[in-house]
Amino acid sequence: xxxxxxxxxxxxxxxxxxxxxxxxxxxxxxxxxxxxxxxxxxxxxxxxxxxxxxxxxxxxxxxxxxxxxxxxxxxxxxxxxxxxxxxxxxxxxxxxxxxxxxxxxxxxxxxxx
Amino acid sequence: xxxxxxxxxxxxxxxxxxxxxxxxxxxxxxxxxxxxxxxxxxxxxxxxxxxxxxxxxxxxxxxxxxxxxxxxxxxxxxxxxxxxxxxxxxxxxxxxxxxxxxxxxxxxxxxxxx
Numbered sequence: 001x002x003x004x005x006x007x008x009x010x011x012x013x014x015x016x017x018x019x020x021x022x023x024x025x026x027x028x029x030x031x032x033x034x035x036x037x038x039x040x041x042x043x044x045x046x047x048x049x050x051x052x053x054x055x056x057x058x059x060x061x062x063x064x065x066x067x068x069x070x071x072x073x074x075x076x077x078x079x080x081x082x083x084x085x086x087x088x089x090x091x092x093x094x095x096x097x098x099x100x101x102x103x104x105x106x107x108x109x110x111x112x113x
Numbered sequence: 114x115x116x117x118x119x120x121x122x123x124x125x126x127x128x129x130x131x132x133x134x135x136x137x138x139x140x141x142x143x144x145x146x147x148x149x150x151x152x153x154x155x156x157x158x159x160x161x162x163x164x165x166x167x168x169x170x171x172x173x174x175x176x177x178x179x180x181x182x183x184x185x186x187x188x189x190x191x192x193x194x195x196x197x198x199x200x201x202x203x204x205x206x207x208x209x210x211x212x213x214x215x216x217x218x219x220x221x222x223x224x225x226x227x
Contacts, residue, residue, distance in 0.1 A: 004155075100169055100171070102158070
């Protein structure tokens, strides 16, 4: 089955700096890669996703890049703010009828004011 | 529009007991997913229901089971509870079962097994 690895497990940045979280996956058939943000006491919330037919996607301060050859994808947050502090999860899915999502182990991002 | 709701929010059980967790998907969503999130770990896929049928399950023993009702709400049952079952159980729903349909998560049920 799929194996998703996520690094780093914790990340501390100064407000205004950029943060990068990286994930690798093992199943070359995976074609859908969402990123979730989980705040304390809440369920994960989708923040951005990318499909395997594109290499990059941007939404304001958040971007995701995908390298299918190397089987890795990254989340980039620019101009970080204290409210960006949360746990971020990457996931990979084949997107077929199995619809099974494999999640990374999470990155705890702390943005220091 | 109401989001995914789960009940109860917290639960304390002892080893060997049985527990039932409940999930109501977003109105109009037919797919429901269950995940286990143990402390410090990522989300582990448990079960996926769509249109009342179990479509897929993760690598969990048979004492984890569930069902989906005609109104698309769902229950997760865990029998013979073990200490390592202590975790946050998350339910998610999606509009359909198409490739990569966005999953919307509920707040979870925190289960503690003593």
